[in-house]
Amino acid sequence: MATLELQNLRKQFAPNVIPVKDISITVHDGEFLTLLGPSGCGKSTLLRLIAGLEQATKGQILVGGNPVTSFSPGDRNMAMVFQSYALYPHMTVAENIAASLKIRKTPTPEIQTRVATVAEKLGLSHLRDRKPGQLSGGQRQRVALARALVRNPEVFLLDEPLSNLDALLREQVREELKQIFSEQNKPVVYVTHDQTEAMTLSSKVAVLLDGLVQQLDPPARIYTHPANKFVAGFVGSPQMNLWSLNCEAGAAICGDYRIPLPALSEPPSAIDLGIRPEDVRLVNEGETPTVEGKVVLTENFGREQLVSVQIAGSSEKVRALIPPEQSWDAEKVGLVFEVQKQHWFDAQTGARLVAE
Ligand SMILES: Nc1ncnc2c1ncn2[C@@H]1O[C@H](COP(=O)(O)OP(=O)(O)OP(=O)(O)O)[C@@H](O)[C@H]1O
Ligand SMILES: [Mg+2]
Structure with a gap:
């Protein structure tokens, strides 16, 4: 030993x-x-x-x-x-x-x-x-x-x-x-x-x-x-999407969109949200997207494509890893952030907020 x-x-x-x-x-x-x-x-x-x-x-x-x-x-x-x-x-x-x-x-x-x-x-x-x-x-x-x-x-x-x-x-x-x-x-x-x-x-x-x-x-x-x-x-490549967002009535404000906050002991006025590109997907028909925006860049890796989307009403972008066969409307693409894969961090300390 x-x-x-x-x-x-x-x-x-x-x-x-x-x-x-x-x-x-x-x-x-x-x-x-x-x-x-x-x-x-x-x-x-x-x-x-x-x-x-x-x-x-x-x-x-x-x-x-x-x-x-x-x-x-x-x-x-x-x-x-x-x-x-x-x-x-x-x-x-x-x-x-x-x-x-x-x-x-x-x-x-x-x-x-x-x-x-x-x-x-x-x-x-x-x-x-x-x-x-x-x-x-x-x-x-x-x-x-x-x-x-x-x-x-x-x-x-x-x-x-x-x-x-x-x-x-x-x-x-x-x-x-x-x-x-x-x-x-x-x-x-x-x-x-x-x-x-x-x-x-x-x-x-x-x-x-x-x-x-x-x-x-x-x-x-x-x-x-x-x-x-x-x-x-x-940790992670391509890097996790990370944003500092203001909060209002139980939601984080991301451009024109409101992303529901997780259950927290106190409602924050600001919060950081992270989501990995592989946990962002194209919205299905009839489903409500988390955010929408315009495609500004597509990088083809063969196995998948990395799509950068300018979020409507925001200066921020989100990057999504999308299977190669999928296509979209480049002018207005709807994206879903898988709820279980959202990472929330304290805006001041950077510490993870929801542990499990
Ligand atoms: N003998 C030394 N005297 C003074 N400063 C030192 C000495 N050795 C290392 N440092 C400083 O300590 C810090 C950490 O250095 P270290 O070599 O441990 O980094 P590292 O994480 O291994 O980086 P890298 O990935 O570039 O190898 C650096 O700022 C370096 O300049
Ligand atoms: Mg070293």
Whole structure:
């Protein structure tokens, strides 16, 4: 058992540079935690704190219940994969994979067996005698991963390991990663700003902004129940439609239209409404549309089309994902926002208003 616990972690570089303010997260054996957030939100800093490459200003890090906060990186028994891979250029693939075991004075026959096993698992056996300069990006990425796996650490830390790969290779390696780590049964902390990686790989996702966790939940929950307006806008592509609307007599006013508010303890004077493009559809005959408007742009993705509609009586637009075979009157199209898929947020704090 090697549960990783982060308790009230804070890292302050300078009086006004505090990329990690107060973060507490627990990652159990076999859990895959992704740290997701925009550039500069503190993802790498948090990972480096866990690895011991940075010293925490405040807070504790525990592995299997034991504090490791004061341990040097070498004493933490964690393996880290860097975005740059950080391979030794003068060493062969096999030597690169073996390096950390050599430092730990592992007996040579054991090193040979472990390196061979990991190289086999990652499809590197035929490349063992090549140097990193003679490898493709994807192969280098695998060597970096092999180096982490061979150590059999208590915790895996990965900082954007796929960001140097092209889109197709990313998709392939993503699947491999998922399989490899599901067999390890160790805590994994994975940093990315790519939400597809976060959604497909993780058992839970921590969305970070301004040094704080905005939401910590399984990926599906983050998608269907974003905890606040930031998470709603950050997760999902195409992005969620979001508007700040005034309220009147139990409805939010959106251009010429009135959208009924959900049941709230107090009637607000203003509110934010979000709806994902895939939850907006063309109105059926005889049905009342939520809004109507003029089509200003159509983008065809093949599988579906993304239609931008200027809402009548408003300067706002709404984007809808519509099946490719459907057609409409471009001058006045009626759209329905599925009621169960509407997201309501507090106009001041941005917090989600209807939880469930
Ligand atoms: N050693 C340092 N000294 C001072 N400031 C630092 C240091 N390391 C990071 N920072 C600052 O902390 C903030 C967070 O940086 P960090 O590298 O953690 O971001 P990130 O979320 O990993 O971003 P990216 O997605 O671009 O990699 C940034 O504003 C950065 O400039
Ligand atoms: Mg980073």
